[in-house]
Amino acid sequence: MRGRKGERQTVKDSNSPRSETRGNALWGSTSRSGDVRSNAMWGRSGRRANALWGRGGRGLVLGIVAALTIAVPLGATASTNGKGSGGNPTFIAPGLLAGAKNNPNQKLHVIIQSSGGAADATNKVRGLGATVRKQLNLIGAVAVDITAGKLASLSKQTGLTVTADAPVKLSGTINYSTQLWPYSSGVALGWGYPLAPAPQAPTIAIVDSGIQANRADFDNGARVLPQVNLASLTPNSPGDGRGHGTFVAAVAAGSAPGYAGAAPNARILPIDVMDDTGKALTSDVIAACQYILQNKYNLNIKVANFSLHSGAQNHFYNDPLDKAVEKLWFGGVFVVAAAGNYGSASGPSGVLNAPGNDPFVMTVGALDLGSSFGRSDDSIAPWSAWGYTEDGFAKPEISAPGRYIVAAVPSTATLTSQRPDHVVAPGYMQLSGTSFSSPVVAGAAAQLFARHPSWTPDQIKGALMLTAAPLGTNGSGVGELNQARALGVSSPPNPNSGLVPFEAGDPVGGLMFNATSWLSTVSSNASWTDASWGDASWGDASWAAASWGDASWSDASWADASWADASWADASWADTSSEDGVEGESGGVAPAMDAAAAAALQASSLALPAGQEAVDPIVP
Template sequence: MAMLRNGGTRGQSRSSALWGTGNNDDSRSNALWGKGGRGLVTLMATALVLVIPFAASAGGNNNPKPDPQLETYVSPGMLAKADNHPNQTIHVIVTSNGGDLPKSQILEKTLGSVDRKLGLIDGISLDLRANRLAQLAKIPGLTITPDAPAHPTGSTFTSKQLWVPNTGIDKLWNAPLAPNSSKTQSDLTAPTIAVVDSGVDTSKVADFGGRVIQSVNLTTLPNNSPGDGRGHGTFVAGIAAGQAAGYAGASPKSNIVSLDVMDDTGTARTSDVIAAAQWILANKDKYNIKVANFSLHASNSSSFTHDPLDKAVEKLWFSGVTVVAAAGNYGLANGPSGVLYAPGNDPFVITVGAADMDGNPNPKDDTAPFWSAYGYTNDGFRKPEVAADGRYMVGPIPMTSTLAAQKASNIVSPGYIQLSGTSFAAPIVAGIAAQILARNPSWGPDQVKGALMATARPTPSAVPGSLGLGEVNAVKSVTAINAPNPNKALDQFLAADPAGGNIPVFNAVSWSDTAKANVSWDAVSWADVSWGDSALAAVSWADISWSDVSWPDSLSSADVSWADISWSDSSYEDAAEGDGAGDTTDSFADSADLAAAAVDPDLQLPADLVAPATTATTSPTTSLP
């Protein structure tokens, strides 16, 4: 007969996330045992651990000490649970305490089936009827534990950068999915982010691990090194989805698809950028691409109704891919520059301006650096819609890249550089967009844009409109329940593709005729009650979102002449070359910054999500990276 250690009685009451409440409620269910039901068979042993004695030695020792390798360990409560639910199928992990695992004996005793061989730990995962667990426990030298769901202890993502507490993204990583839920935002499957740029250095394992799931070289320019010869794309990808300790990005669990369209000088053919959009459209379902970041702009001022790059990103938008574009770094010190170049001039996409945090996480004193473009497009649309931190940003870069060589004084540590630009504000928003879609996978790009705009944090010290509606708020936008559609007025001009495609197209002629006849044509976008008391009302965005004042007839009614642009079919990276290295105290958060952000009322989780229930957690070796 088996000896018992740490024995227990069948009537004992246990409570844990693994076993449930520990009562005899027949309807109880959990992931390990399935639906509950009272057992008809009573197991002989209810102990937590069974010890199989070995024969007395020839020396006649009447009290032999058990060999630890022959003791069989059963996780606490498993046998009692099996007694209560004998007919259910359970899932266990079985390993050997020493020597080979007796697989044939295990299968003979349990009549179970091996679900998976676990060679790393010389074990198996086993499916068996609960009433066979006692037979399994009689086999000497085993360790038997439940194959239970693993919950992380909370994400281990860390960042010392100031933009992280300023957006609230650090609170979001561990935000519960529902009241009293043990699952957090980091348990969700975030969509893939396509980075259309100069490539991504996949050798930076600390930043990206194996999450750069596809790298495609689409540039037709000759001076392009493998990987990321410029360094710009790696930096952008790190801000959007990096994972390195101290430098985590906005969506550190998102996969990345790198589309290299730039040469080593940071120049791209516009046709190559369009080819990247075409590649995304063809492969979005295969790689789960729902967000595309364009930290670049064309070189010719244009109308969105005719620009081919605008048409390309609209195809992505109408097919369910949220497009995020940098506003550009051609701003003026004495007033608005306008946002004149594709794709940031397109009214459908999310255009992002850069904010200067002024060394603290309070947006009330934030302004737009003079180089961050803002104002009306050639078609009269106010841009950008939102802003994010974009000055004195720190991110990963290949040390052999041309940008690292040109900005050697900006290197803050090996493999990391400080840069400024709307290029680096855009991927913050792209990462937050991915987080919104992780929590709301059925949402489309219009809803993502609406959530970001409706929850933006006002920036009263900035020139009105220079930072759009304000700075993005990761906590509020991702946990928003309803999202208004800021493109609602534009959507009325979508029509079936005359070429027979299944993606709608924008009817520019109909829109142009309507806009000329009725200057309040876009009022429908701002009538939605879901806007509520958002930042929209604070800056009267409804009054300035579109204006015919800056709408030149030459652009609204006719294409830009080929003679003006034929020599300039190129796009450029959006890096603020004129912004020198700043003190890293403007880049990194100190204890005072963190304390201020922790109590900022604009960055608090909804009250019902603040205190998740205590649950079983995994060991550090199985927590999120």
């Protein structure tokens, strides 16, 4: 069907909506079940066996593009058999299918390639209510606007390859920041350069208040997956009514000029669990964990950030949110949690709220960078929580910049209206909190996964802890994030090795923590903690040493108030979680970046730890 030049061709919708059961060449003849993929792309039992990957291995295909970089890679190449009705199964990019499931009514811009040419592709979208925008005869394709829910009908056709009509940007684009923190923490070394781009980072799930996707910080939405809305509390505005999630996502993976985040090329999965005041039901946060685990493969989710904490204190082995994040950890998703903003300069506060109190996940404290590029004036922010959990584990494990951070916030968000004096430019605010230290580490973890996709969460945690720069003060864990060195680690240790013997099969599937066995071991072996958590190799001082506090972890002196007191959380009812209390501090200024000094600081950090070998050389 050929139209006049410049005209759009619209074909009428003649099909009724389909059920969500996916029976096609991509997913197999039945609905999706767990992680088993049986289809022409993956082969049986999830193995990759096809023309692209080869049998049992990966064949790397390199294409050199001089001027443009596609923001979302093409998922496959259509075979060419010269017939529009060939037997080759249709491929639809997994990200499109996931978006269709979450929001079947949204309009998608896609490119449909056909083994039978552009005319065949046009015929196969006939009757689906699609608008053909361009004929791309060069590659036997058409550019189409189509309702997401109609992808299921397309999947029943043969010989098609359906991918996003993704935005493109100049390959000469350079990520940079006017702030000190990306350079001081070393994450800037992982950004890459126009002639040596960074490897593609995996998806980071931001479990928060949603995000404002259509802004320069996220390539105008090109790197943002369809938002998942799980919030039960109201009011909850579309997008990000609070603003907290947008700020967190921008720190983790922003890319606006002058405001680059830790991993500017990472995709973002926003999961909205909060209302417009920053509150959430713990059950909604657990539902977010469930969604991440169910979609970790098709959305390539490797990192999940939780800049929030539960309103109740429990032993980690009894807390439902801790159990949920452990499921993510055992399932291959690296979990980062904020330590909390209830610390005190007078002594340890303890870290008593889920998920930051879980011994498996990486908990992050907030670092104040001072006013210089060196570490001599770095310190832990006075409100950053630290100490032992109720079960005797030292937290946080690491610290990262979190004081006087500038990042994106919607101009209509409640954060903006509550703290107008912290707006530093239209759409940007300066805030402080461990909420914003956590996504720095989330982005650093995404960078490591990009270079080592087969690493486990334990290995990512080990690489970050092994290379942290000791700060020598309470509350910093083993030290401050030093991504410049972490990028060169090849064989990271497992900081959770003491917990591995207590991992067991879960009757509902996957692994679980065997609390009964662990409690029995701890009660009969008082040295277990020292042996497992006091290894001097983690830093100049043991992170389970007495320097954490003179009092026993179970002593009431860990806090002025009882651990069960409502003052630990903004809300007093048990099934409530909240954002990691944003600190709208007055009088501080975000440390600025000076290029020459930052380069010198990075160069001094490139030395690798003893016994480590760089497998991905870093070019400063």
